[in-house]
Amino acid sequence: MNMDLTGIDKKIASAYNYGTKSELKELRNQLVSYKMELDKFMSKYLTMFERKMSYDELDTPIWNLYHKKYDEYTKVTKSLNTAEYYINKK
16 A cells, blocks of 8 residues: 655656646546555554544554654645646647
8 A cells, every 4th residue: 555655746747748648547546546545444444443542642652653654645746736737738
């Protein structure tokens, strides 16, 4: 369930500047697929651990994984929006 997000924005910009619209759409499709996987993970994770997630103790392994995946989700959403923008602009 991992996607290498390192340099994804550069790949999107490069596809816009030097590639074709189909390359941008392929990157977008990969991001959409990965975002759906993250949605599914977060939904299951919260269902399993919501009772163990205390706001008094935010530095627990449960919270740390939640924050890691949330940051990943935010990056995917940002990159997806960038890809959509460039697709519509091209």
